[in-house]
Amino acid sequence: MNKMNLRLSGVFLFFLLISVFAQAEIKLPAIFGDHMVLQQQTDAAIWGKATAGKAVRVSTSWDNKSYSAQADPQGNWKVKVKTPKAGGPYEITISDGSALKLKDVLIGEVWVCSGQSNMAMTMKGYRNQPITGSNEIIATSANPNIRMINIKLDKSLEPKDDFIGEWKECLPENVVNYSATAYFFGKMIQQVLNVPVGLINSSWGGTRIEPWISENGIKKFNWVSLPDKKKEGEFSPQVPTVLFNAMINPMVGYGLRGAIWYQGESNRNEPDQYRKLMPGLAENWRAEWGIGDFPFYYVQIAPFDYGVGGLSSAYLREAQLKAASEGTNMGMACIMETGEKTCIHPANKKAAGDRLAYLALAKTYGKSGFAYSGPILKEMTVDGSIVKLTFDHANNGLTSYGKELENFEVAGENKRFVSAKAFITGQGITLYSPAVEKPVAVRYAFKDFVVGDLFNIEGLPASSFRTDEWEK
Structure with a gap:
């Protein structure tokens, strides 16, 4: 009996020690990882979990500096590190006594890429819906100065602090499954600026704009009803706030230069409201990030035969055109010649990505000598x-x-x-x-x-x- 008690005590102590050490591990949200890109020349936030009350030290290899924070009672900690001019690769070491090392970290330009299916559409296209020229583009896409992360589809009635995703290198086997519009945008930005570029794709096909706005932002639009947070069971990704909560909120605060957006088809019957929601989305994200009026560029939806019933999509295109001049630090890329009568997903995604890049290069980076807007x-x-x-x-x-x-x-x-x-x-x-x-x-x-x-x-x-x- 005594031997049995000793064995049980030993087993209990073993699992207790495992639990203690597990709790002591540094845990980082998915937005931080090997191959990531941090925004250059800024105070870039890095945060995570550790043992409550424990000191956390963050060391950066580009300047050999260390930054310290103490985990709060819930284990949360956060530091801001000064990033240099674009370059790398570097390493970041995070330790609370046990070190975690982030490798192959680049410093450069970071852009969030979001919207519905035309932003989500990957370089390999959809079933029977191609991307023009994709095979050659994918085959020649290897670029050590572009990094990409896809955020897994998710929805939540309450804000989440993490999502599922992983930074990947710009290689054909990764580009094939990445947003075509985002890739073309990032490729041109990287080529012109000659700096590393990080692309964060958080998109969901068929979704409206309201789910991508936070509760604080959506309250400004009195025609939008807030969801019942106590609702049990399944709910639609079209519910206001639920995509912001799950797919945007976990990266709020991550250093970035700006955002690009391709969405609107699912809101085509409410152009007057969309004219207000479009700049409202940009203002909301800026307020949540708290880093000023960062640029927000978007693609006007392409012409498409929606059939009988509903409002002509020309009115939604008009709302998008007007929103570009009514919002702060916004711009619209027009793709009027690329629409396809029977396919809502234009094959010419290069036009969308390149024209978003023209806007960013001219209006954000001060480049000149080329046009960034149509007549x-x-x-x-x-x-x-x-x-x-x-x-x-x-x-x-x-x-x-x-x-x-x-x-x-x-x-x-x-x-x-x-x-x-x-x-x-x-x-x-x-x-x-x-x-x-x-x-x-x-x-x-x-x-x-x-x-x-x-x-x-x-x-x-x-x-x-x-x-x-x-x-x-």
């Missing part, structure tokens, strides 16, 4: 039956690449739009219709599906637009 309507004047349009972002003129302009319409006071004859001139566009003697309004490509045919000389398309504000 945007400046002014309309009417002389009898003739309408003249001028445009911003068309200093070198306009082009249709030799094709007839087919997407302009004009209306008189009866509000009936008819097709218009349109010509490119030295000043902009001149248009008319024999059926409209006294034109009062013009629309361009203002339909569900259309192939944009108006560009500036640099090859960037004009968004669909209208000069009227008549009822939808």
Whole structure:
């Protein structure tokens, strides 16, 4: 009996020691790991879990400095480390007596990439839905200065402190399963700046914008109902706040340069609300991060035949166009010529990624000598039956690449739009219709599906637009 008690005591002591040592281990959220990229020249936050009350020391190899923090009663600790100019690879050692080492850490530019299925769409495409040129692009994609992390799909009624994901090197076997839009964006940024780039992809196909906004942010929109946090059982990823809670909140505070966004198809029937939600999302993320008005660039949804029922997606595109000028430090990439009538996921993701990169390079990084926006309507004047349009972002003129302009319409006071004859001139566009003697309004490509045919000389398309504000 005594031997049995001794054995039981020994087993108990063994498991007690294992428990103590397990609790003493440094634990880091998934956003921190080997191969990660930290934002350059900033106070980058690093946080995690340790034994309550224990001292934690963080040492960085780029300057051989150490930073200390004490774990709170819940075991949480956080430090901010000063990052140098872009470079690496480096190591970060985190210790509470037992060391954890992060290897192959780069310092550079970090961007969050989010949205619904067109951002989520990987370089290998979807079933029977390709990415143009993907095979060659994937085969030649190896780049030691690009790093990527995919955040696993998850939803939560309460904010989470971690998600599932792993930083990976930019190799063909990883690029094939990574967001095509994000990859093309990161590739151009890295090539032009010649610094490491870190891409964080947190996207979920088919989702609306409201789930990506936190509770503090969504309260500003009185038409949106907050979820019942006590709800039991399964719930939809369309519920407001639940994707922010699970897929954004765990990385809030991670050092970054900005965010790119590709979403809107699931909100197409509420353009007026979306016009407010779009800048609201950017403001919300900035407030949660607390690092100022970082840039927020997004892709305007492409034309697509949504079929009968519902509002024309032209109104959602209009809302996105207007939001770009109404929000702070925002910009919109237009892809009017890449839409496909029967596929909501355009194969030409390079256009989306490259045009987001043009915005970032020009507006965030101060690069010049190239265009970052397609033509945007400046002014309309009417002389009898003739309408003249001028445009911003068309200093070198306009082009249709030799094709007839087919997407302009004009209306008189009866509000009936008819097709218009349109010509490119030295000043902009001149248009008319024999059926409209006294034109009062013009629309361009203002339909569900259309192939944009108006560009500036640099090859960037004009968004669909209208000069009227008549009822939808």
